[in-house]
Amino acid sequence: MIAPHRLRGDIRLDGITKSFGETQALAGISLAARPGTFLVLLGPSGCGKSTLLRVVAGLEAPTGGRLLLEGRDVTGLPPAQRGIAMVFQSYALFPHLSVAENIVFGLRARHVAAAERQGRLAETAEMLGLTKLLGRRPGQLSGGQQQRVALARAVVAQAPICLMDEPLSNLDAKLRAEMRREIRALQQRLGITMVYVTHDQAEAMSMADQVVLMRDGCVEQDATPAELYARPASVFAASFIGTPPMSLLRLVSGQNGAEVAGAPGVTVAPAEAAGQLLGLRPEDVAPVDGPGLPGRVQAAEFLGAETVLTVAVGDGAEVMQVRVPGHHALASGTPLRLKLPPAVHLFDSTSGRRLP
Ligand code: ATP
Numbered sequence: 001m002i003a004p005h006r007l008r009g010d011i012r013l014d015g016i017t018k019s020f021g022e023t024q025a026l027a028g029i030s031l032a033a034r035p036g037t038f039l040v041l042l043g044p045s046g047c048g049k050s051t052l053l054r055v056v057a058g059l060e061a062p063t064g065g066r067l068l069l070e071g072r073d074v075t076g077l078p079p080a081q082r083g084i085a086m087v088f089q090s091y092a093l094f095p096h097l098s099v100a101e102n103i104v105f106g107l108r109a110r111h112v113a114a115a116e117r118q119g120r121l122a123e124t125a126e127m128l129g130l131t132k133l134l135g136r137r138p139g140q141l142s143g144g145q146q147q148r149v150a151l152a153r154a155v156v157a158q159a160p161i162c163l164m165d166e167p168l169s170n171l172d173a174k175l176r177a178e179m180r181r182e183i184r185a186l187q188q189r190l191g192i193t194m195v196y197v198t199h200d201q202a203e204a205m206s207m208a209d210q211v212v213l214m215r216d217g218c219v220e221q222d223a224t225p226a227e228l229y230a231r232p233a234s235v236f237a238a239s240f241i242g243t244p245p246m247s248l249l250r251l252v253s254g255q256n257g258a259e260v261a262g263a264p265g266v267t268v269a270p271a272e273a274a275g276q277l278l279g280l281r282p283e284d285v286a287p288v289d290g291p292g293l294p295g296r297v298q299a300a301e302f303l304g305a306e307t308v309l310t311v312a313v314g315d316g317a318e319v320m321q322v323r324v325p326g327h328h329a330l331a332s333g334t335p336l337r338l339k340l341p342p343a344v345h346l347f348d349s350t351s352g353r354r355l356p
Contacts, residue, residue: 247320263314279345
């Protein structure tokens with residue numbers, strides 16, 4: 001038996017399903033977040049991220065499965081009895097209330113005493129840099145400030161679990177990057193468990209302790225950002241993470257082993273890999289003077305610190321991307337040779353799963 005205080009912020013989902021009529025939004029989700037974890041639900045539009053978050057919040061009842069928060073089965077409990085705070089994409093601020101009133105609204109509803117409310121309000125406003133804005137209405141704030149008020153409302157509740165659904169999608173790129181760091185720092189400072197929904201892989205990779213990559217209502221991979229990048233479990237995971245994404249090349253049978261289709265004479269993998277897919281991250285490959293995989297530059301995209309080359313391999317049947325540090329103004333058609341890394345990623349061409 002685990003001591004109750006060790007479970008503060010602990011989340012467990014066991015076979016959660018959810019159908020809307022004919023649509024199965026969640027096809028059996030099991031996962032666990034240990035206390036203090038920043039967990040990101042990542043995946044393309046329609047994969048079920050928001051539905052899953054709403055099930056955890058209690059805004060949506062699952063069709064099947066169990067939800068345990070802090071060791072307690074809360075599957076049938078209403079949102080208010082779950083000990084969670086939530087931040088929505090739209091902020092959901094009351095336009096006719098001041099910033100201060102917006103922040104303490106939930107505390108009032110829960111009949112927290114006035115002195116306690118004031119204390120928590122002052123502390124939270126200070127933490128989020130809102131002290132000077134407490135008298136304003138939401139309409140008198142910038143997008144970033146409104147976002148902070150929404151965060152403050154979650155923080156002031158002192159809930160051990162906080163849920164956020166794409167909270168940064170209404171902000172411009174620079175502010176978004178700033179708020180990412182701020183939310184991550186806040187989560188660590190408060191030691192709360194965060195479940196954060198995004199479709200932005202860079203956001204997921206930079207903020208998360210644990211990424212749950214979803215696809216069609218299922219968990220595709222549940223891993224740390226580093227694991228997800230280094231050992232993607234499938235072609236889907238490999239293609240979803242990384243900019244530019246991993247290149248995937250078809251392998252055929254050659255004289256001494258497997259070769260890239262259209263590039264005979266260069267063995268790139270053991271013979272049994274023929275028929276499967278070879279995965280190469282753009283930074284794992286480099287142009288060389290000596291022997292290597294032959295190709296021709298199709299395009300060179302200069303990004304400042306590096307250049308991304310699009311290279312047609314061999315006779316051009318397969319195309320890949322290569323990341324080269326610095327500026328390289330290579331004309332289209334320039335021939336080159338590529339050195340491959342000692343260990344490559346291999347995927348089953350039918351199932352898309354990673355081969356060990
Ligand atoms: P997005 O990033 O676009 O918000 P998502 O990954 O959050 O997508 P969900 O909003 O959870 O995906 O939707 C998952 C599936 O369930 C979709 O096919 C969606 O159309 C369907 N769905 C969600 N809510 C409802 C609803 N209230 N009624 C019917 N179908 C729904």
